[in-house]
Amino acid sequence: MGRISFSCLFPASWHFSLPSQILPRLLLPSFRQLLFIGLLLFLLGALYLFLVTGKLPGSWITKENNFHRHIARVTDMDRTDASNPDLNYGLVVDCGSSGSRVYVYCWPSHNGNPHELLDIRQMRDQNRKSVIMKIKPGISKLAQTPEKASDYIYPLLSFAAEHIPKNKHIETPLYILCTAGMRILPESQQEAILEDLRTDIPVHFNFLFSDSHVEVISGKQEDGEAVVEVNVPGSDQQERLVRKRTAGVLDMGGVSTQIAFEVPKTVSFASPEQEEVAKNLLAEFNLGCDAHRTDHVYRVYVSTFLGFGGNAARQKYEQSLVKSTTTRNKLFGQRIGETADSPLLDPCLPTDLQDQIGTHEQKLHVLGTGDFDQCRHVLQPFLNRTNETQTSLSGIFQPAIDYSNSQFYGFSEFYYCTEDVLRMGGDYNASKYAQAAKSYCATQWKTLRECFDSGLYASHADLHRLQYQCFKSAWMYEVLHSGFSFPPDYKNLKTAFLVYDKEVQWTLGAILFRTRFLPLRDIQQESLKGVHSHWRHSFSVVNNLYLLLVCFFIVVLSIILYVLRLRRIHRRSAQRCSPSSVPWLEDGLGSPTLPINL
Known part of the structure; x- marks a missing residue:
């Protein structure tokens, strides 16, 4: 058996040795001690990772991580x-009055910021086309057969159901909103149509749909979207609110015409x-999800004028012509318009166009004479203007518009009149538009018809559009400049069908307004996560360094304590190895009573 000298621990005159097998037990830690140190280091490291990242080892890939990695990104043009x-x-x-359309919208979960709205976009199919379906005629045509209303709308909802995942149907809100065509019906007929929809739709479809989700909306509920920046004065806050200014909207349908724009608090x-x-x-309405926040509070002037749409105006104009001509024929014994050989001359139809009214x-x-200026003149009485200040069509109040600091978009007939035939959609120029309309009206109907038959207008207009383009272009011009009092040199009107490659319809504003409270749950959940995330985030780089130093100090202290413990173990072993207790030490030292001084 080998021996090891301990002369370094005893006086030089004393020499003794220990068997070599004893040394590992005295100097090397036991398996339990090694396990203790390893577990200590592992727990310290795990504690550090948890405090900094909020995740324990083995759970670094969580559902939350997967959500942020796969969170929906909705874009305007992507499918x-x-x-x-x-x-x-x-x-x-x-x-609407001439037909119905279904619009399918989609949006990702709210980001938890109460200052932001839902990011609602139109859904796009595999070909990147907006998911929209149109049918004709308008639902108001069912006034005498209201029991057919649900059958009428069934193709639209079936089309939408095919594009939305089935498991999402039960949480997909459905709104059926009727406009001017229904507003002109008696209330009893309106309610009969709505009641049929409320009763039958839940039987065939599993959408989130209640009685309040179908209604005839007022003209106030059709709105536009923000595009340019402005200072909005008159807010309740001490400082002026600076945000994106909403663009004004002009919309002319078949039955009604609308104008909407944001106004200051102070209106005279x-x-x-x-x-x-x-x-x-x-x-005044709030699009934000929290009623206490004013970021998305808007004060908007909205006025709807029934009977001032393009088709309704033409109908009133024709009725007036028939009445006045019939009366004149009776008074003076004339037969104007009674035969094609003695037609009534109409300046609002293209030259030489023959028609019956x-x-x-x-x-x-x-018989059309194609006189744009005369057509404008004869249409002015149909605007029902008054001499009162701050009024528009039919003498209805209209706040003053800051034409030098505003922007408007013209939709529907404002766009069709400028684009379908005249090809002037976009930036509106009154003088160029009037000149183009004058030239069109003066063109022989035979020439216009030849252009149509050759396919020149195939993708933009039908025969009905060509026949009444002269009238509608004059009516649009008068409504804009004589009715709404836009100056002829106004440069900030754009007629459009798409804005930023999106079809802008009032339905987008409707679903934005009706889903404004949906983000509340997401915000509350985000707030709860924010408490933890803020706590974790508070561990900045400096704080992380401090934590690391503390962990290092604990490890070093543990090692020192272990070394001291090892020395105590060594002392006790040395005492047990004294000559009085170890026979082989007596042989080596020669005196059993000699003490060992440490």
Whole structure:
């Protein structure tokens, strides 16, 4: 057996040795001690990772991580990834006067910022086309057969259901909103149509749909979107609110015409009566999800003019012609318009276009003369303007517009009149538009028809558009400049069908307004996560360094304590190795009573 000298621990005159097998037990740690140190280091490292990242080893890839990695990114032009479970959907059916359309919208989960709105976009199919379907005629045509309303709208909802994942149907809100075509019906007929929809739709479709989701909306609820920046004065805050200014909207359909724009808090009135009327035309609403926040509070003037749409105006104009001509014929014994040989001359039709107007009992033959300026003149009485200040069509109150600091978009007939035939859609120039319209009206109908038959207008206009383009272009011009009082040199009007490659319809504003409270749950969840994330985030680089130093100090201290413990173990072993207790030490030292001084 080998021996090891301990002369370094005893006086030089004393020499003794220990067997070599004893040394590992005295100097090397035991297996339990090594396990203790390893576990200590592992727990310290795990504690550090948890405090800094909020995740324990083995759980670094969590559901939350997967959510942020696969969170839905909705863009304007990309096809919608319907397989993404994080997308939400919504449907709006626009039941207009001439037809109905269904719009399918989608949006990712709210980001938790109460200052931001839902990022709602139109859904796009595999070909990147907006998911929209249109049917004709308008739902108001069912006034006498309201029990067919659900059958009428069934193709639209079936089309939408095919594009939305089935598991999302139950949480997809459906809104059926009827506009001017329904507003002109008696209330009893309106309610009969709506009741049929409320009863039958839940039987066939599993969308999130309640009685309040189908209604005839007022003109106030059709709105536009923000595009340019402005200082909005008159807010309740001490400082002026600076945000993106909303663009004004002009919209002319078949039955009604609308104007909407944001106005300051301070609006002057010409009389108390005008102020009373204005209360019904000024709407203040909050698009934000929290009623206490004012980031998305807007004060908007909205006015709808029934009977001032392009088709309704033409109908009133023809009725007026029939009535006045019939009366004149009776008074003076004339037969103007009774035959094609003695037609009534109509300046609002293209040159030499022959047409018939009126009912079967009172039908008149008309012949177009294509005089744009005269057409404008004869249409002015149909605007029902008054001499009162701050009024527009039919003498309705209209706040002053800051034409030098505003921007407007013209939709529907404003776009069709400028683009379908004249090809002038986009930036509106009154003088160029009037000149183009004058030239069109003066063109022989035979020439226009030849251009149409050759396919020149195939993708933009039909034969009905060509026949009444002269009238509608004059009507649009008068409504804009004489009715709404836009100056002829106004440069900030754009007629459009798409804005930033998106079809802008009032339905987008409708679903934005009706889903404004949906982000509340996401914000509350984000706030709870924010408490933890803020706590974790507070561990900045400096704090992380401090924590690392503390962990290092604990490890070093543990090692020192272990070394001291090892020395105590060594001392006890040396004492047990004294001559009085170890026989082989007696042989080596020669005196059993000699003490060993450490």
